[in-house]
Amino acid sequence: xxxxxxxxxxxxxxxxxxxxxxxxxxxxxxxxxxxxxxxxxxxxxxxxxxxxxxxxxxxxxxxxxxxxxxxxxxxxxxxxxxxxxxxxxxxxxxxxxxxxxxxxxxxxxxxxxxxxxxxxxxxxxxxxxxxxxxxxxxxxxxxxxxxxxxxxxxxxxxxxxxxxxxxxxxxxxxxxxxxxxxxxxxxxxxxxxxxxxxxxxxxxxxxxxxxxxxxxxxxxxxxxxxxxxxxxxxxxxxxxxxxxxxxxxxxxxxxxxxxxxxxxxxxxxxxxxxxxxxxxxxxxxxxxxxxxxxxxxxxxxxxxxxxxxxx
Numbered sequence: 001x002x003x004x005x006x007x008x009x010x011x012x013x014x015x016x017x018x019x020x021x022x023x024x025x026x027x028x029x030x031x032x033x034x035x036x037x038x039x040x041x042x043x044x045x046x047x048x049x050x051x052x053x054x055x056x057x058x059x060x061x062x063x064x065x066x067x068x069x070x071x072x073x074x075x076x077x078x079x080x081x082x083x084x085x086x087x088x089x090x091x092x093x094x095x096x097x098x099x100x101x102x103x104x105x106x107x108x109x110x111x112x113x114x115x116x117x118x119x120x121x122x123x124x125x126x127x128x129x130x131x132x133x134x135x136x137x138x139x140x141x142x143x144x145x146x147x148x149x150x151x152x153x154x155x156x157x158x159x160x161x162x163x164x165x166x167x168x169x170x171x172x173x174x175x176x177x178x179x180x181x182x183x184x185x186x187x188x189x190x191x192x193x194x195x196x197x198x199x200x201x202x203x204x205x206x207x208x209x210x211x212x213x214x215x216x217x218x219x220x221x222x223x224x225x226x227x228x229x230x231x232x233x234x235x236x237x238x239x240x241x242x243x244x245x246x247x248x249x250x251x252x253x254x255x256x257x258x259x260x261x262x263x264x265x266x267x268x269x270x271x272x273x274x275x276x277x278x279x280x281x282x283x284x285x286x287x288x289x290x291x292x293x294x295x296x297x298x299x300x301x302x303x304x305x306x307x308x309x310x311x
Contacts, residue, residue, distance in 0.1 A: 002146075004310055005284040006187055009254075010146045011069065011306065013280015014273045016292045017258040018062040018139075021269035023048035023055065025104070029233070029265035038259045040295050050103060056295040057098045060105055061139040061273040066096040066305065068162060069143035073309045078144065078158040084122040084165040088113055098298045104269070106235075108132040112166040123161075126168025135240040137167035139270045141176045142277040145183035147309065155180055156206050167237075174217045175241045178203055179274075186281040192248045233264025233271045240267070244275040251275075254283040 023042045024032055026049050037043045040055040050059075067086035075082050086095060091113045094100025112125040126132070141159055148155045159180040160173040181202050185195035200223045207214035220238055222228045231243025243264060251257035257279035261272040280288060293299070 002187060003189075003284075005286055006281045007146050007310060008285035008306060009280035009283065009288065010142055010183070010277050011065075011280070011302065012285055012288055012293060012296070013254065013283075014065055014139075014142055014277035015058045015062045015302065016288055016296055017261065017272035017274075017276020017279075018058040018269050019056050019296055020258055020276075020292065021262050021272035022050055022053060022057060022059050022104075024262050024265070024268040025049040027265050027268070029263060032263050032265050032268075035259040035263055038262050040292065053101070053103060054297065056292075056297050058296070058298075059103065059269050060090075060097075060109070060136075061270050063090050063094075063096040063098075063102070064136075064140035065143055065273075065277075066302070068140055069147065069309065070096065070305060072143065072147045073305065078161060080122050080161050080164060083162060084116055084125075087165055088116055092117070096301075106134055106136050108134050109136050109166045116165065123164045123168070126164045126166050126172075131169065132167055133169050133171045133237050134167065134235050135237045135267065135270050135274070137163035137172045138175050138179060138237050138240055139273050141180055142183060145180035146187070146281075148180075148184070152181060152184070152202055153206055155184065156203070170212065170216050171220055172237050174203075174213060174220065175237045177206070177213075178217070178221065178223075179241060179244075183278060183281060186278065192278075192282060196245060231264070231271075233261065233266045233268065235267040235270065240271060240274055243271050244278060247275050248278050248282070251279060251282075254279045254287045255289055257283075 042048050071083040071086050089095035094102050111128045115128050116125045156177045159176040163172045181199035182195050185198045229245040231239045247260045258272045258276045261275040262268045
């Protein structure tokens with residue numbers, strides 16, 4: 001039986017992290033306020049990003065993650081076509097976007113979804129730019145790990161598949177594979193370091209008969225290299241994953257984790273989303289500051305979806 005506090009923590013963790021990071025996006029680390037001043041409403045005088053977006057609003061990251069969870073709850077399995085339709089409904093009509101307002105859409109995502117609307121198969125759309133290695137699939141994948149009841153092989157296969165609609169490059173697939181296995185180990189109660197080590201070993205086993213994936217994993221992520229888990233808060237998927245791991249290895253609380261993510265600057269909402277989802281599992285729903293949970297806009301819709309899923 002999965003821990004409800006961890007499941008809710010994962011979903012709220014990514015949403016709160018995303019919303020907290022939105023106003024600080026695009027700023028270099030040197031411009032970010034001290035961590036004790038990071039809040040949903042930035043301090044006076046800070047040139048916030050997305051001025052027209054009210055504080056405590058999640059972005060494309062959270063909306064796509066909710067599209068994924070919604071599709072899983074409705075269908076009872078991962079279905080690429082159904083999920084792709086949900087993501088297109090977000091892009092075109094604001095499904096799961098707060099106030100149905102879509103903002104901060106990445107170039108890769110926009111091109112892929114335009115191709116999908118025009119009739120391209122969903123498993124081909126994410127290769128519309130073959131070298132696209134942004135973090136747009138990693139940022140939304142956590143609900144799959146929280147919901148999934150299948151084997152590790154099936155979880156990784158689905159994590160790969162959910163990438164394809166927007167980010168089909170193998171680097172994205174491998175990063176999502178490691179992320180969901182790490183999340184699953186955290187759900188099982190392992191410490192973060194043990195969860196990461198177990199996930200690395202398990203992914204190597206799963207990739208043992210997939211030489212292209214194993215080579216990409218070892219070459220791109222270099223998981224055994226000392227001090228490899230260092231990130232800069234950028235939008236490159238490997239950097240995003242490394243940033244989250246770096247922070248989770250030293251975070252003392254959920255609040256500490258997401259504030260560290262934002263302090264890196266640059267892609268603050270997505271770094272805090274990816275980090276916040278893991279921190280929400282580790283520290284639980286109750287470990288997310290109540291003030292932030294209560295400020296989160298459209299949380300009633302989230303609670304309705306969670307009620308359909310968590311019985």
